[in-house]
Amino acid sequence: MSEPPLVFTALRNDGLPDRVRAALGGERGALVLRRFPDDETYVRLESDPRGREVVVVCDLHHPDAKTVTLALLCETLRDLGARRVGLVAPYMPYMRQDARFKPLEGVTSRYYGKLLSSVADWLVTVDPHLHRHAALSEVVTIPHRVVSAAPAVAEWVREAVDAPFLVGPDSESAQWAERVAALAGAPHVVLEKTRHGDRDVEITVPDLERWRDRTPVLVDDIVSTGTTLIETLGHVRRAGLRPAVVVVIHALFSGDAWQRLEAARPARLVTCDAVPHLTNAIDLSGPIAAAARELLAT
Numbered sequence: 001m002s003e004p005p006l007v008f009t010a011l012r013n014d015g016l017p018d019r020v021r022a023a024l025g026g027e028r029g030a031l032v033l034r035r036f037p038d039d040e041t042y043v044r045l046e047s048d049p050r051g052r053e054v055v056v057v058c059d060l061h062h063p064d065a066k067t068v069t070l071a072l073l074c075e076t077l078r079d080l081g082a083r084r085v086g087l088v089a090p091y092m093p094y095m096r097q098d099a100r101f102k103p104l105e106g107v108t109s110r111y112y113g114k115l116l117s118s119v120a121d122w123l124v125t126v127d128p129h130l131h132r133h134a135a136l137s138e139v140v141t142i143p144h145r146v147v148s149a150a151p152a153v154a155e156w157v158r159e160a161v162d163a164p165f166l167v168g169p170d171s172e173s174a175q176w177a178e179r180v181a182a183l184a185g186a187p188h189v190v191l192e193k194t195r196h197g198d199r200d201v202e203i204t205v206p207d208l209e210r211w212r213d214r215t216p217v218l219v220d221d222i223v224s225t226g227t228t229l230i231e232t233l234g235h236v237r238r239a240g241l242r243p244a245v246v247v248v249i250h251a252l253f254s255g256d257a258w259q260r261l262e263a264a265r266p267a268r269l270v271t272c273d274a275v276p277h278l279t280n281a282i283d284l285s286g287p288i289a290a291a292a293r294e295l296l297a298t
């Protein structure tokens with residue numbers, strides 16, 4: 001039997017990496033990471049990666065500093081003879097800057113994808129924000145798998161919500177609202193959003209009257225400032241519907257967004273564990289491990 005993969009879990013502080021490791025039958029990789037007095041990063045491995053398949057599970061929310069640490073760790077693993085270094089990064093940052101919206105802007109989704117492709121041999125991520133990029137292969141050049149959170153979200157909705165109907169706040173969330181609705185056997189609507197600025201969005205709502213005997217479930221891939229979901233909750237309430245449940249895949253919650261979203265009084269607010277957060281209630285370690293297993297077998 002081949003040696004189990006060496007799985008490094010230190011770049012996240014929640015339980016997901018260890019659940020992925022256990023599902024892969026992997027050995028826990030040990031390392032020392034600390035800061036030098038000048039804030040540079042010290043890396044020393046305590047598990048020898050020579051000739052081994054290595055998996056690094058990381059959290060890339062607030063990516064800039066974390067990406068340098070990740071790159072230094074991956075380079076160390078390669079330098080010390082790892083056979084391949086695979087990356088499990090459930091949240092793929094920078095994906096919303098997927099076009100040059102103003103002259104001379106950087107299309108940073110592409111540059112970030114290129115950077116990750118240079119430090120790892122394969123990548124597993126969860127529902128990257130694919131809007132103007134048709135596929136992750138437009139930004140990532142290494143073998144990869146995209147895990148869909150929709151089956152796990154649909155299962156949660158089926159079990160936790162009475163007579164659900166899915167609401168996507170904007171066309172970008174339509175892909176998630178439609179898929180979750182189909183898997184949960186529930187109807188869905190997609191609203192229209194116009195974004196005027198980082199914290200200024202306008203939502204246009206169709207007639208929601210016919211859904212009064214159902215529970216609205218707002219689904220979005222990302223919550224950042226919370227503005228999109230807060231606006232949508234307001235519309236749903238004014239339409240006289242039942243209090244809405246909110247489900248999000250990537251819990252970014254910039255600044256006080258979590259508190260502001262709770263103040264908009266959703267019936268429940270839950271997130272997937274793609275990004276560690278206290279609202280995490282939907283475990284994605286199973287499908288993430290399944291995707292990693294496929295890549296390890298190649």
Ligand code: R5P
Nearest residue numbers: 172222223224225226227228
């Ligand atoms: C973009 O369209 C995404 O699907 C989300 O709707 C968006 O990122 C949410 O951002 P915010 O929480 O800042 O409104």
